[in-house]
Amino acid sequence: MNEKRKITLKDIAKELKLSPSTVSRALNGYPSLSEETIQLVKEYAAKHQYVPNTMAVNFRKNRTSILGMIVPQIVHHFFSTTISGALEAAKKRGYSVLLAQSYDHLKEEVLASQYLLGMGVDGLIISVSNETKEAEHLQAFLDEGKAVVQFDKITESLPSPKLVVDDFEGAYQATAHLIREGYRKIAHLSGRMEVKNAEQRFLGYKKALEDHGLVLQEEWVKSCFDITEEEGFSFTKSLMESQNPPDALFCITDLVALGAMNYLKSANYSIPNQVGLVGFSNWMLSEFTSPTLSSVDQFGEEMGAKAVEMLIEQLQNTDFNNTETVQLKTKLLVRGSSTKS
């Protein structure tokens, strides 16, 4: 009933009394073919809606034109924007993207990478899990001649190009902004210091304090392990209940900032007048909280697109010694939670 038989290159050849090779070359713009033949073939192909058999092409060329992409979680505003950006960029270049998620666990990441390798992807884009230190499972891609590009969360143990946000600068701007707004006792809800971007955000925060003549108070820096709303809530609670409560918080993530906001509101602190708040990542929700949440935008779409471009460039150059780290600028979005009225 179904299964309309599709026309193949061979069929065209037979019909036009040409060899398959000629047809192939005519369609692929190979030089030294008579204009006449090219026209003939192209017209016939168009008329009969010839579509090359993807599987045969892949097989013959030994490549799939599919890129693998592993993120900790798809259901996460930042990652879904990078995915969206990657998808569009890949499509433009004739590639498609196969997704997998690690749930921020090394074990799942290893499985996902093996899975994608098995699917025959040409290259891999990955934001590694918080648990990833060694990278044998990623080295396997390089060993098979497949390129890898790391983005956002990276590990230095894999010699590959890397694409990160300028976390240091973003954190610096956020902190400096709070200082300019008149806050002086600025706490930081950070992440695990072994994780690169957590460390950079902390260092940016620290530098901003120093540059403005403020002293970093150790007890004002709290390290979130899982980067959850609950941690934001409880750390803020303990900070505000301490003898020396801060008057502003710079949070490693909007979700943590939201936890902070929820605690502050529940304890009847006025935001931004009593306590200022800035997050990081510009989650969708930060536009819609009350007050709206200031945040550092990471341009997720651009990042995903750029990662794809870097990967494809690798594939084309087969220059596998490139280990440069590209830094993308961030942008501080000042909203209600940090502008004293």
Added chain:
Amino acid sequence: MNEKRKITLKDIAKELKLSPSTVSRALNGYPSLSEETIQLVKEYAAKHQYVPNTMAVNFRKNRTSILGMIVPQIVHHFFSTTISGALEAAKKRGYSVLLAQSYDHLKEEVLASQYLLGMGVDGLIISVSNETKEAEHLQAFLDEGKAVVQFDKITESLPSPKLVVDDFEGAYQATAHLIREGYRKIAHLSGRMEVKNAEQRFLGYKKALEDHGLVLQEEWVKSCFDITEEEGFSFTKSLMESQNPPDALFCITDLVALGAMNYLKSANYSIPNQVGLVGFSNWMLSEFTSPTLSSVDQFGEEMGAKAVEMLIEQLQNTDFNNTETVQLKTKLLVRGSSTKS
């Protein structure tokens, strides 16, 4: 430097002095092979880490084990959860998923479907755009013997299995809940009535009113065209400024509800005491608004997973006459925005 040569089935055959066919059969669990041979081959394969060449298998079997999935937008909490669910379910069954987005435009949807068809996917999972009425571009899949499953937003013009949320029931529950909480003047910010789920939610709302002896006021039903926060804001504004303002709003989506909430707060209405609010879809943000937003959960993960299962079942049965519509239950999550204190 790279390109470690991978071992092939042929290599194994030569090494073990067997024919490729025997090796193939041994690895694929074909009967009527001596246990001895099977063991020999399997051990050798394992030892040398033989991985079948995906492209060759696809080519030979004339299938890719890749499913296409088109959603209006990836960066959307509900869709990203369905994607996540679909991904996991597909992986479990040995399939992978290639994504594309339509941005809710027919034109982009047609392009995306052609793109996926060209990539040689075995089947398609799609939530159609609001603009999709006719479905020639999807019929093309069926014509080529590829299965299609529609989910969430569907069009009746394509004879395929469908998977939807029980929008009617969800809307009914939401509205009935508002009534039980004591609200009597319940408005509805709906979507375009041509869109199936918008219509169903409206009908559920209407039925709940009728069943509880309330009369539907035409001026309390506003139709959002793009389902945005801005529409929620402005429609709520005009409703509240009318001569006969409602005391509760049931919104087609959490985003619209958020717009409503933002207006209500800006105009100093107290939620939930003066105005009750219920959304739909249980976006992540609804847990974090102030007050938290009651919503109807759609079980996105389950939906994505179920869609994959339905599609794979089709592929296996090649039963292309199945056009049944499966309805998934929803769950009302009662939060702060609709519980009078």
Added chain:
DNA sequence: TATGCTTTTTCAAACTTTTTCACTGTCTTA
């Protein structure tokens, strides 16, 4: 006309896996 050169086309191989058909023994049964 032979030679050389360029342009255009064809030939044949190759890529890996699966599957159909055929073959050889061995065992069972009428």
Added chain:
DNA sequence: TAAGACAGTGAAAAAGTTTGAAAAAGCATA
């Protein structure tokens, strides 16, 4: 004992496309 069943294996073909080498064709020059 002849016929048939069956287990176990191999040989070969097939799938659609691309590519390097070779061949053919066309044309001009010596």
